[in-house]
Amino acid sequence: MTTSAPESTAQVVSSEEIRDMLLNLVASYLEQPVTDIRSDVKLLDYGLDSIFALTLCGDVEDEYGIEVKSTLAWDYPTIDAITGFLHEALSERV
Incomplete structure (x- = not known):
């Protein structure tokens, strides 16, 4: 019988998965097709307001089980920027 270290229950989430989730959220908030949302456009350009920003947080x-600052959408103004931040934060916890 061999013993091994317990496996981590946390999984690495790819940047693509994070970006897709964020694109779908923004499209849902805006009631637009996800194909109309670009990940490199500032969320302010889509009409981001404080309620939208807090809802996004x-x-x-809820999705990733991590706490983020309420200023997330202001600190990282595009979906691409938020994706990079979240990917790094989630990779660190594995």
């Missing part, structure tokens, strides 16, 4: 926290 809550959805990210």
